[in-house]
Amino acid sequence: MKKRVLITGAAGFLGSHLCDRFIKEGFHVIGMDNLITGDLKNIEHLFPLEQFEFFHHDVSKYVHVAGNLDYILHFASPASPIDYLKIPIQTLKVGSLGTHNLLGLAKNKKARLLIASTSEVYGDPLVHPQAEDYYGNVNTIGPRGVYDEAKRFQESITMAYHRFHGLETRIVRIFNTYGPRMRLNDGRVIPAFMGQALRGEDLTVFGDGSQTRSFCYVDDQVEGIFRLLMSDYPMPVNIGNPNEISISDFAQEIIKLTGTDQKVIYKDLPQDDPMKRKPDISLAKEILNWEPQVSREEGMRRTFEYFKTLSLEELDKREHKDFTQHNRR
Numbered sequence: 001m002k003k004r005v006l007i008t009g010a011a012g013f014l015g016s017h018l019c020d021r022f023i024k025e026g027f028h029v030i031g032m033d034n035l036i037t038g039d040l041k042n043i044e045h046l047f048p049l050e051q052f053e054f055f056h057h058d059v060s061k062y063v064h065v066a067g068n069l070d071y072i073l074h075f076a077s078p079a080s081p082i083d084y085l086k087i088p089i090q091t092l093k094v095g096s097l098g099t100h101n102l103l104g105l106a107k108n109k110k111a112r113l114l115i116a117s118t119s120e121v122y123g124d125p126l127v128h129p130q131a132e133d134y135y136g137n138v139n140t141i142g143p144r145g146v147y148d149e150a151k152r153f154q155e156s157i158t159m160a161y162h163r164f165h166g167l168e169t170r171i172v173r174i175f176n177t178y179g180p181r182m183r184l185n186d187g188r189v190i191p192a193f194m195g196q197a198l199r200g201e202d203l204t205v206f207g208d209g210s211q212t213r214s215f216c217y218v219d220d221q222v223e224g225i226f227r228l229l230m231s232d233y234p235m236p237v238n239i240g241n242p243n244e245i246s247i248s249d250f251a252q253e254i255i256k257l258t259g260t261d262q263k264v265i266y267k268d269l270p271q272d273d274p275m276k277r278k279p280d281i282s283l284a285k286e287i288l289n290w291e292p293q294v295s296r297e298e299g300m301r302r303t304f305e306y307f308k309t310l311s312l313e314e315l316d317k318r319e320h321k322d323f324t325q326h327n328r329r
Contacts, residue, residue, distance in 0.1 A: 002028040003052060004068060006111075008059050008102065009075035011038030011180045013232060014116070014174075014218065018073060019043055021222050023051060030065060033076065034058040034091065037083050042181050059098040062089070069109040071229060075116045077150070081270075082187030088146040093149025096157075103161045110169040114229045117157050117236060119175040120148045124274040129222050129244075132173070132236050134204035142271055155236060162234050170228050175240025175279045179218030179299065180306035189213065190300075194307045197258040207269030209248025214278045216241035217299035220292040227288040239281035241292040257300055 005022050009015035009214070010031030019254030021044065024164040030056045033042060046052040057063065059076050077094050084091040099115060106113040122130045135237045138148045155171055164170040183197040184190070196203050216239070224239035245253070251264045285288045 002026060003070040004030065005073065006032060006065055006069055006105075007073045007075060007118075008032045008098070009038060009077060010054065010076065011035060011040055012079070013042070013179075013183070014040035014079075014177060014221065015073075015075040016181055017056075017179070017218050017222050018075065019052070020044060021050065021226060022157045025226075026093035027051070028079055029053075030069075032057050032059065032063075034088065037078050037183075037186075039183075041042075043193075046300065058094075059101055060093040061101070062282050063101045063105050064309060065105065065109075066100040068266045069099040069105070069111040072106050072111050072113045073116070073225075073229070074099060074111075074113065074154075077116070077201055078147070079118075080183075080186040080188050081144070081147075082192045084147040085143060088143075091146045093148050093209045094264065095147075099154045099157055103167065105163055105329050106169075107167055110168065112229065113158070114170040114172060114185055114225070115154055116157050117171050118147075118151050119238070119240065119279065119325045120144070120274075121152050121155065121173065121279060122274075123148060125155050125276055128276045128277040129242060130238070130265075132231055132283055133226075135305060141154065142273075159234075162244065168308065170231070171234075171236040172225050172228050173238045173240075173279075174214055174221065175238065176255065176277065177216045177218055177221040177240070179269050179303055181218075182303070184284050184307065184310065188245065189250070190215065190303065191255040191307070197254055197260045197262060200260070200262070203251045203254065204263045204271065205247050205251055205264055207250070209264070211242045211247055211269075211273065211275045212246050212277060213250070214241050214244045215296055216292055217301070217302075220294050224284060224288065224290045228284075231288060233287050237284050237288070238279040238281055239284055239290070240281065241296070242279055243292075243296055244278040244280055245296070247266070253296075253300070255306055
């Protein structure tokens with residue numbers, strides 16, 4: 001019989017790519033999503049497959065899955081500032097109640113559970129690059145705290161189940177990831193810049209542009225997650241690309257890539273926006289034999305080709321316009 005895996009947040013950007021990977025690996029995939037931020041278009045190509053099924057469900061409520069389960073990947077959570085600033089309570093609930101429900105399910109099914117944590121657990125870091133033994137610098141009561149603290153609690157309760165119940169758990173700390181199926185209006189820097197370029201708008205940088213980010217292409221991220229799930233390592237592992245770039249320099253790369261002649265304009269930096277973000281991936285190299293393979297130049301080319309296929313209606317969306325260009329993730 002095929003091994004069965006439950007993937008929450010299955011209709012989201014990263015969750016949908018994970019569904020593709022596990023289908024390719026021969027698993028029976030059960031996707032689950034409440035579609036608050038996910039989009040069925042991301043997984044509609046899987047609906048005809050016998051080895052895929054989908055449940056429209058909020059994991060903050062009791063989760064039931066019939067039959068055996070071998071693995072659970074918990075990726076249900078708003079992941080961009082535009083989303084978690086709009087739905088802060090739901091963000092906290094999916095990280096706390098949702099994680100608790102899935103830990104209980106994993107315990108009942110004797111399944112291995114991998115949770116999607118984030119580089120945001122490091123906050124605005126005082127250590128650079130960020131390694132897994134750094135505890136972070138997080139404002140618990142700031143606007144970003146609803147996401148940061150949800151993820152930190154998620155790690156804590158997962159380790160409690162691992163230590164107290166002997167549950168097989170894995171924790172991936174995801175750094176900035178990009179690629180096809182990102183939403184143009186989700187508030188993250190890459191879709192924001194590319195959307196502006198395609199609409200002929202000036203590129204908006206918040207702060208002086210000296211803040212840095214490190215971007216990992218989605219295929220590399222999925223490979224790292226898969227290797228971690230199949231490993232025997234229960235502690236957090238950074239998965240990201242350590243090739244760091246300032247936001248100002250990145251804006252110039254986007255202008256060159258898109259062949260546009262827009263200017264770069266500068267606005268005030270949002271509260272608690274991290275000034276540095278770069279993963280130390282020494283641990284992933286050591287225990288997973290993993291490191292990124294796709295260069296930023298190649299990954300951005302693929303991503304731009306995807307965005308160019310979107311309709312004019314999608315390009316012209318202006319919802320949440322006050323947040324759409326925040327260089328936060």
